[in-house]
Amino acid sequence: MxxxxxxxxxxxxxxxxxxxxxxxxxxxxxxxxxxxxxxxxxxxxxxxxxxxxxxxxxxxxxxxxxxxxxxxxxxxxxxxxxxxxxxxxxxxxxxxxxxxxxxxxxxxxxxxxxxxxxxxxxxxxxxxxxxxxxxxxxxxxxxxxxxxxxxxxxxxxxxxxxxxxxxxxxxxxxxxxxxxxxxxxxxxxxxxxxxxxxxxxxxxxxxxxxxxxxxxxxxxxxxxxxxxxxxxxxxxxxxxTPSLDGGLKMSKSKPSSMVELPEDESLLRKKMKATKTGGRETIEEQKRIGGEPEKCIVFELYKQHLIEDDKDLDSVYQRCKAGKLLCKEDKQSCSDLIVNFMQDFNKKVEQARKIVPKLKFVRF
Amino acid sequence: MxxxxxxxxxxxxxxxxxxxxxxxxxxxxxxxxxxxxxxxxxxxxxxxxxxxxxxxxxxxxxxxxxxxxxxxxxxxxxxxxxxxxxxxxxxxxxxxxxxxxxxxxxxxxxxxxxxxxxxxxxxxxxxxxxxxxxxxxxxxxxxxxxxxxxxxxxxxxxxxxxxxxxxxxxxxxxxxxxxxxxxxxxxxxxxxxxxxxxxxxxxxxxxxxxxxxxxxxxxxxxxxxxxxxxxxxxxxxxxxTPSLDGGLKMSKSKPSSMVELPEDESLLRKKMKATKTGGRETIEEQKRIGGEPEKCIVFELYKQHLIEDDKDLDSVYQRCKAGKLLCKEDKQSCSDLIVNFMQDFNKKVEQARKIVPKLKFVRF
Structure with a gap:
C-alpha cells in the first residue's frame, strides 16, 4: 500500500x-x-x-x-x-x-x-x-x-x-x-x-x-x-499565498507571516523589510549572477496579487534574473504597490458598506 | 468490569x-x-x-x-x-x-x-x-x-x-x-x-x-x-405495552403483536382470541386454583389502557385469582372495551382533524 x-x-x-x-x-x-x-x-x-x-x-x-x-x-x-x-x-x-x-x-x-x-x-x-x-x-x-x-x-x-x-x-x-x-x-x-x-x-x-x-x-x-x-x-x-518568511502559507496564527487586509502602512513596510527574497549573499554577487525570483516571496506577491499585466510581470522577472533589480529597491516598489492596493481596497470597502443594507439575503 | x-x-x-x-x-x-x-x-x-x-x-x-x-x-x-x-x-x-x-x-x-x-x-x-x-x-x-x-x-x-x-x-x-x-x-x-x-x-x-x-x-x-x-x-x-403473544413490547414489524389505533374490529377480535393469558391448562383447573393475572396480557391491557378505576381493576384481578373469571369470557369483555375505546378514539380523531388547520405551529 x-x-x-x-x-x-x-x-x-x-x-x-x-x-x-x-x-x-x-x-x-x-x-x-x-x-x-x-x-x-x-x-x-x-x-x-x-x-x-x-x-x-x-x-x-x-x-x-x-x-x-x-x-x-x-x-x-x-x-x-x-x-x-x-x-x-x-x-x-x-x-x-x-x-x-x-x-x-x-x-x-x-x-x-x-x-x-x-x-x-x-x-x-x-x-x-x-x-x-x-x-x-x-x-x-x-x-x-x-x-x-x-x-x-x-x-x-x-x-x-x-x-x-x-x-x-x-x-x-x-x-x-x-x-x-x-x-x-x-x-x-x-x-x-x-x-x-x-x-x-x-x-x-x-x-x-x-x-x-x-x-x-x-x-x-x-x-x-x-x-x-x-x-x-x-x-x-x-x-x-506563501508566508512572508517563505513558509507554505500565510497563517493567522503568525501575524508577521501575512499581508493583512486592511493593514497599517508602517507595520506593512516593516514586515516587507523582513520578507524572504531570492536575493544573493552580497549585492556584488547578485549584480553578477542575478536573483532567483522563483524563490522570492516578493515576486510571488506580484504574481498572485499585485501585477495584472503578464508583460509587466515578465519585465520584473527578467530584470531580477539579469541582476538589474536589487532586493531593497524591489521591496520598496512592492510595498508601494501594496499600499496603493490597500488604499484602493479601503476606499472600496467603505463604499461597499453602504450597499450592504440593501443586499438581499436569502430568508428562510 | x-x-x-x-x-x-x-x-x-x-x-x-x-x-x-x-x-x-x-x-x-x-x-x-x-x-x-x-x-x-x-x-x-x-x-x-x-x-x-x-x-x-x-x-x-x-x-x-x-x-x-x-x-x-x-x-x-x-x-x-x-x-x-x-x-x-x-x-x-x-x-x-x-x-x-x-x-x-x-x-x-x-x-x-x-x-x-x-x-x-x-x-x-x-x-x-x-x-x-x-x-x-x-x-x-x-x-x-x-x-x-x-x-x-x-x-x-x-x-x-x-x-x-x-x-x-x-x-x-x-x-x-x-x-x-x-x-x-x-x-x-x-x-x-x-x-x-x-x-x-x-x-x-x-x-x-x-x-x-x-x-x-x-x-x-x-x-x-x-x-x-x-x-x-x-x-x-x-x-x-407487551406484545399480545407475551413478548416484551408491541412491535410494528409484527402486526399480530399489536392493538393498533385505529384497527378493524373483526381483525382485533381475531388477534384477541390468540392473545396470551394467565389461564390454566383446563377450565376445571382454572376454576379450582384460579388464573394468573400477573402473566396475563389481557390484564395488562386493562391495567395500562382500558380500566380507569383502581377498584374496577382490582375486582377483575380478584375474580381471576378466584377462578371466577375465565379467559374466554374475559377476552370477550376486553375486546368489547377495546372496540368501545376505538369507536370513541375514531370519533375524537375526526373532531380533532377539524381543529388542526387552526393550530398554531411554530414558524421559523
Whole structure:
C-alpha cells in the first residue's frame, strides 16, 4: 500500500510539492487554455488543480446554467492576501455566467472558533461582505446567506449523514470527531444547496486544503442520485499565498507571516523589510549572477496579487534574473504597490458598506 | 468490569427485568406519591423509573414554570396501544402546569425510515396530531413544530456536536454511525429548544429505550453551563405495552403483536382470541386454583389502557385469582372495551382533524 497522506482543512498544512498532491489525490491538473480569458492566477499556475473542469468549461462555452459558491468563516475582523485569490476566482466565474453564492459560515465559526452567531453576523456585514465586494464580487449578482439561517442546508446535512460512513470521515479527515462530522455535513449541504432550486453543475473555487469536503460531497452526489439527482460538483484549487518568511502559507496564527487586509502602512513596510527574497549573499554577487525570483516571496506577491499585466510581470522577472533589480529597491516598489492596493481596497470597502443594507439575503 | 448493556433506542429491545435496568443505568425508581393525582399508569407501576423527579414535583408543588415534551416519528399512518402511554403522561404534566411541546420528527422519519418530509407532514397533520388530541392532549396549550422547520433546533445540534465525543456516542448507542450521531444531536436540540425562550426545567415522558438520548443531553447541559445555563432535564420512563403473544413490547414489524389505533374490529377480535393469558391448562383447573393475572396480557391491557378505576381493576384481578373469571369470557369483555375505546378514539380523531388547520405551529 502506498503511504496515505491526509490534507487537514482545519489545521496548517505543510505541502511542498503541489504535483505530489495532484497525484496523491487524483486531481486534474489545471490547464488555463480550457477557459476563456483566464484571470492572472489562472494564467500563472496559482490555480493548479481541480475536479471536473470540463463540465464547467462546457457550461461557459454553451452558456448553460451553473453556479459558483464560496463560504467565509468570519473568525476575525480582517482577511489576508491569501484569502483574496478565492475571491478573484469566484469573480471570474461570476463574470462568465455563474449564479454566485456567498455564504457566511457562522455555525462553523461558532463551533470551531467560539465566535457567537451575533458576532459573526456583525463581522460579516461590517467587513467580510464589503471586502468581497471591494475585491470585485458583484453584489447584485450574488446570493448571500447565513449558514445558521438556512434550514435547507441543515435538512440536507441531516439527510447526508446516512450516506457517509464513520470510517470514511476518519479516512478523509484523519479523525471523526462529532463536531468535525457536523461541520463536514453542513459544508456538503452548503455546496449542494443551490441545486435545490435548479439542478445545474457547480464549481467551488478554493484552497486545495478544502478538497476533502469536495471529495465527500461528490461521493454523496453519486449515492443520492435517485433521491436528488444532483448535477456534478466541480472544484478549482489554488496554491496558498506563501508566508512572508517563505513558509507554505500565510497563517493567522503568525501575524508577521501575512499581508493583512486592511493593514497599517508602517507595520506593512516593516514586515516587507523582513520578507524572504531570492536575493544573493552580497549585492556584488547578485549584480553578477542575478536573483532567483522563483524563490522570492516578493515576486510571488506580484504574481498572485499585485501585477495584472503578464508583460509587466515578465519585465520584473527578467530584470531580477539579469541582476538589474536589487532586493531593497524591489521591496520598496512592492510595498508601494501594496499600499496603493490597500488604499484602493479601503476606499472600496467603505463604499461597499453602504450597499450592504440593501443586499438581499436569502430568508428562510 | 461489570458487563455493560446497551439500550438501543432504534432497534427492538428485549428487556426482561425492569429493576435490572434501574440498577444498570442508575435510574431513580418512580414513586407515585411524589406527584399529585397520579394517572393510572403512574399509579400502577407502568411508569417505573426516571431521572430528577423531584425537580418536576417541586415545580408542580410551587407552581413554577416547567415544560414537558414529546416527539412523534410519523413512520406509519397509525399508532399502537403502546404509544398512547406516553401521551397520557404528557397530558398529566400538561394538566399540572407544564408548557407542552409536541414535535414531529420528520427529519428522523426521513433519515431512518425513508419517509419524505411531505409524507411526514401529511401523516402528522391527518393522523398523529389528531390522534394525540383524541387521547387527551389540549391543542390550545400545546406548541407544535416540525423538526425540519426548526432552525433553532438545528443550530443547537450543530453546537452540541462539540460537546460529545465519538467514544461517548459509541458507548451509549453501541455504534457511532454518522446518521445516528446526527439523529442524537437533533434530539438533544429538540429537548432543550424550549429553553431558548425561557430557562426552566423540563421533563420527557417516554419509553425507557429513550434513556440514552436523555443521558447525553443531561451531560451536554452540564458541559454548556456557561454558554447556555440550561435548567435540568428530567425524564419519566414507562414500561412497554407487551406484545399480545407475551413478548416484551408491541412491535410494528409484527402486526399480530399489536392493538393498533385505529384497527378493524373483526381483525382485533381475531388477534384477541390468540392473545396470551394467565389461564390454566383446563377450565376445571382454572376454576379450582384460579388464573394468573400477573402473566396475563389481557390484564395488562386493562391495567395500562382500558380500566380507569383502581377498584374496577382490582375486582377483575380478584375474580381471576378466584377462578371466577375465565379467559374466554374475559377476552370477550376486553375486546368489547377495546372496540368501545376505538369507536370513541375514531370519533375524537375526526373532531380533532377539524381543529388542526387552526393550530398554531411554530414558524421559523
Amino acid at each position: 502506498a503511504e496515505k497522506r491526509v490534507i487537514d482543512p482545519w489545521g496548517s498544512v505543510l505541502v511542498e510539492d503541489y504535483n505530489k498532491i495532484i497525484n496523491q489525490f487524483g486531481l486534474e491538473a489545471f490547464d488555463s487554455n480550457m477557459f476563456p480569458n483566464p484571470n492572472k492566477v489562472m494564467r500563472r499556475g496559482t490555480v493548479f488543480a481541480g475536479r471536473d473542469f470540463k463540465v464547467i468549461a462546457d457550461c461557459i462555452k454553451n452558456k448553460k446554467p451553473f453556479y459558483a459558491l464560496t463560504g467565509i468563516v468570519p473568525s476575525a475582523d480582517r482577511i489576508h492576501f491569501g484569502n483574496s485569490i478565492g475571491v478573484s476566482n469566484l469573480r471570474y466565474f461570476q463574470e462568465h455566467g455563474a449564479k454566485t453564492y456567498m455564504l457566511v459560515a457562522d455555525l462553523e465559526a461558532s463551533a470551531a472558533r467560539g465566535v457567537s452567531l451575533e458576532e459573526s453576523r456583525r463581522r460579516a456585514l461590517e467587513f467580510h461582505i464589503p471586502a468581497y465586494i471591494a475585491l470585485g464580487l458583484d453584489p447584485k449578482k450574488t446570493v448571500f446567506y447565513f449558514q445558521s439561517e438556512n434550514i435547507d442546508v441543515m435538512r440536507l446535512s441531516y439527510d447526508f449523514s446516512k450516506h457517509v460512513t464513520l470510517n470514511e470521515f476518519k479516512a478523509v479527515y484523519g479523525n471523526a470527531d462529532p463536531s468535525r462530522i457536523a461541520s463536514s455535513l453542513a459544508q456538503m449541504g452548503d455546496m449542494l444547496y443551490p441545486q435545490l432550486e435548479e439542478k445545474m453543475p457547480g464549481i467551488i473555487p478554493v484552497g486545495v486544503d478544502q478538497d476533502p469536503h469536495i471529495r465527500l460531497t461528490r461521493d454523496v452526489i453519486a449515492r443520492t442520485k435517485e433521491k436528488y439527482g444532483f448535477a456534478p460538483l466541480a472544484s478549482m484549487y489554488h496554491k496558498f | 461489570a458487563e455493560k448493556r446497551v439500550i438501543d433506542p432504534w432497534g427492538s429491545v428485549l428487556v426482561e427485568d425492569y429493576n435490572k435496568i434501574i440498577n444498570q443505568f442508575g435510574l431513580e425508581a418512580f414513586d407515585s406519591n411524589m406527584f399529585p393525582n397520579p394517572n393510572k399508569v403512574m399509579r400502577r407501576g407502568t411508569v417505573f423509573a426516571g431521572r430528577d423527579f423531584k425537580v418536576i414535583a417541586d415545580c408542580i408543588k410551587n407552581k413554577k414554570p416547567f415544560y414537558a415534551l414529546t416527539g412523534i416519528v410519523p413512520s406509519a399512518d397509525r399508532i399502537h396501544f403502546g404509544n398512547s402511554i406516553g401521551v397520557s403522561n404528557l397530558r398529566y404534566f400538561q394538566e399540572h402546569g407544564a408548557k407542552t411541546y409536541m414535535l414531529v420528527a420528520d427529519l428522523e422519519a426521513s433519515a431512518a425510515r425513508g419517509v419524505s418530509l411531505e409524507e411526514s407532514r401529511r401523516r402528522a397533520l391527518e393522523f398523529h396530531i389528531p390522534a394525540y388530541i383524541a387521547l387527551g392532549l389540549d391543542p390550545k396549550k400545546t406548541v407544535f413544530y416540525f423538526q425540519s422547520e426548526n432552525i433553532d433546533v438545528m443550530r443547537l445540534s450543530y453546537d452540541f456536536s462539540k460537546h460529545v465525543t465519538l467514544n461517548e456516542f459509541k458507548a451509549v448507542y453501541g455504534n457511532a454511525d454518522p446518521s445516528r450521531i446526527a439523529s442524537s444531536l437533533a434530539q438533544m436540540g429538540d429537548m432543550l429548544y424550549p429553553q431558548l425562550e425561557e430557562k426552566m426545567p423540563g421533563i420527557i415522558p417516554v419509553g425507557v429505550d429513550q434513556d440514552p438520548h436523555i443521558r447525553l443531553t443531561r451531560d451536554v447541559i452540564a458541559r454548556t453551563k456557561e454558554k447556555y445555563g440550561f435548567a435540568p432535564l428530567a425524564s419519566m420512563y414507562h414500561k412497554f
